[in-house]
Amino acid sequence: MRARFAAALSALYATEVPAYGTLVEVAGEVNAAVLAADPQAAQELGSIERVTAERHGAIRVGTARELAQVGQVFAALGMRPVGFYDLREAGQPVPVVSTAFRPVDDAELAANPFRVFTSVLATDDRRFFDADLQARLEARLAERELFSPALLDLAARAEADGGLAPDDADAFVVAATAAFALSPEPVDAAWYAELERVSGVAADIGGVGSTHVNHLTPRVLDIDALYARMTERGVAMIDAIQGPPGGGAPVLLRQTSFRALSEPRAMRDPDGSVRAGALRVRFGEVEARGCAVTPAGRARYDAWMAAEGSAADRDALWRRLFPDEADAQAAAGLTQVRWVPVADRPRDGATPPADLARLLADGWVRAEPVVYEDFLPASAAGIFASNLDGTGERRADAGGSSRDAGWLADALGREVLDPADLYAAASTTSAAEAARALGLPPL
Ligand code: OOG
Ligand code: NI
Numbered sequence: 187m188r189a190r191f192a193a194a195l196s197a198l199y200a201t202e203v204p205a206y207g208t209l210v211e212v213a214g215e216v217n218a219a220v221l222a223a224d225p226q227a228a229q230e231l232g233s234i235e236r237v238t239a240e241r242h243g244a245i246r247v248g249t250a251r252e253l254a255q256v257g258q259v260f261a262a263l264g265m266r267p268v269g270f271y272d273l274r275e276a277g278q279p280v281p282v283v284s285t286a287f288r289p290v291d292d293a294e295l296a297a298n299p300f301r302v303f304t305s306v307l308a309t310d311d312r313r314f315f316d317a318d319l320q321a322r323l324e325a326r327l328a329e330r331e332l333f334s335p336a337l338l339d340l341a342a343r344a345e346a347d348g349g350l351a352p353d354d355a356d357a358f359v360v361a362a363t364a365a366f367a368l369s370p371e372p373v374d375a376a377w378y379a380e381l382e383r384v385s386g387v388a389a390d391i392g393g394v395g396s397t398h399v400n401h402l403t404p405r406v407l408d409i410d411a412l413y414a415r416m417t418e419r420g421v422a423m424i425d426a427i428q429g430p431p432g433g434g435a436p437v438l439l440r441q442t443s444f445r446a447l448s449e450p451r452a453m454r455d456p457d458g459s460v461r462a463g464a465l466r467v468r469f470g471e472v473e474a475r476g477c478a479v480t481p482a483g484r485a486r487y488d489a490w491m492a493a494e495g496s497a498a499d500r501d502a503l504w505r506r507l508f509p510d511e512a513d514a515q516a517a518a519g520l521t522q523v524r525w526v527p528v529a530d531r532p533r534d535g536a537t538p539p540a541d542l543a544r545l546l547a548d549g550w551v552r553a554e555p556v557v558y559e560d561f562l563p564a565s566a567a568g569i570f571a572s573n574l575d576g577t578g579e580r581r582a583d584a585g586g587s588s589r590d591a592g593w594l595a596d597a598l599g600r601e602v603l604d605p606a607d608l609y610a611a612a613s614t615t616s617a618a619e620a621a622r623a624l625g626l627p628p629l
Contacts, residue, residue, distance in 0.1 A: 436476030
């Protein structure tokens with residue numbers, strides 16, 4: 187059902203945002219070229235079938251109640267909330283906190299890794315909304331219904347029963363996809379503009395009566411090549427690829443995007459008349475995924491993010507922090523890998539050393555990358571920012587509201603998983619199995 191939903195959403199989005207179709211086409215060309223050059227290397231971070239179908243979406247909702255409903259819809263698809271992102275603290279602050287709904291089991295990820303970056307408006311954050319605006323905003327949000335009771339009911343049944351009968355599954359996919367389509371309802375122009383003065387994201391969420399998919403992102407195996415090809419095709423990309431520089435074995439996530447054209451939207455003016463208008467809220471994004479990192483690797487990434495200097499300086503710094511070779515990254519304890527015993531290692535009379543880096547160096551084990559399945563706060567903030575016309579007004583002297591992973595879990599009524607724990611578990615389990623297979627004590 188998850189794969190069908192992802193495909194249905196992709197088909198919908200292609201009709202709504204034609205440039206997305208171009209992006210998927212170019213990503214397909216690049217992936218085919220990378221695969222042809224070296225089929226094995228191309229599939230180290232996932233089969234070509236997985237990568238070809240792979241998408242992430244982004245949606246934005248207004249209230250804790252709406253967030254809980256989203257959680258129910260995605261639970262039906264085997265997608266769990268993973269991670270907490272506070273975009274209010276970003277370089278260009280946005281009044282939301284976020285999580286990502288995604289599958290977590292290896293087999294589920296291999297079958298279809300569809301993930302959705304989901305943000306909820308912090309309506310009580312005084313840096314963005316004064317008491318009067320908060321009250322009017324919350325009243326409007328309380329009136330709307332993003333998901334029909336029938337859809338939520340099907341979703342609850344799917345979660346409880348671990349699936350749905352074929353007819354119900356069809357109905358679920360149709361209704362869930364429709365819930366994320368752009369609505370033809372006229373937009374209240376004055377209300378939208380008032381929110382837009384605070385933040386374009388606030389207007390996109392609270393200025394309309396429904397939600398919609400904000401972008402849908404295909405995965406590409408060579409993002410530098412894709413960037414060049416899109417530019418050749420005349421699509422103006424943002425001026426950089428976000429995330430670590432290319433060159434070495436890929437880690438974490440690299441993303442780039444372009445702004446979609448404005449879309450026609452009916453506007454209702456204060457006198458009640460409806461006119462044809464346009465809004466530019468959606469855009470295109472593409473990403474390349476690399477290996478997950480250990481806490482030590484993450485600390486190096488964070489240090490690199492905080493570092494200043496020219497592009498060349500930062501490139502050189504990255505090369506000092508992360509070796510180019512995947513095995514060297516793993517041996518240095520920077521990346522999360524699965525340790526897999528080498529079955530056909532030549533018998534040379536040696537006994538295996540009780541140390542993962544030496545086992546790797548001496549050919550006893552291979553290090554298979556664990557794919558990074560999550561997002562990066564700085565890149566997410568950059569994606570939000572590249573999507574906005576202005577930064578909006580902020581009241582520096584006003585206090586924020588406390589919204590943390592605990593708030594998110596309470597709002598969802600679900601446990602929010604920590605991505606670092608998931609990656610560590612994958613690696614630790616494999617190390618234990620490898621040790622057992624080699625007759626070694628736990629490593
Ligand atoms: C979500 C932005 C974050 C990403 O890929 O980092 C994101 C949004 O614009 O709603 O999608
Ligand atoms: Ni995105």
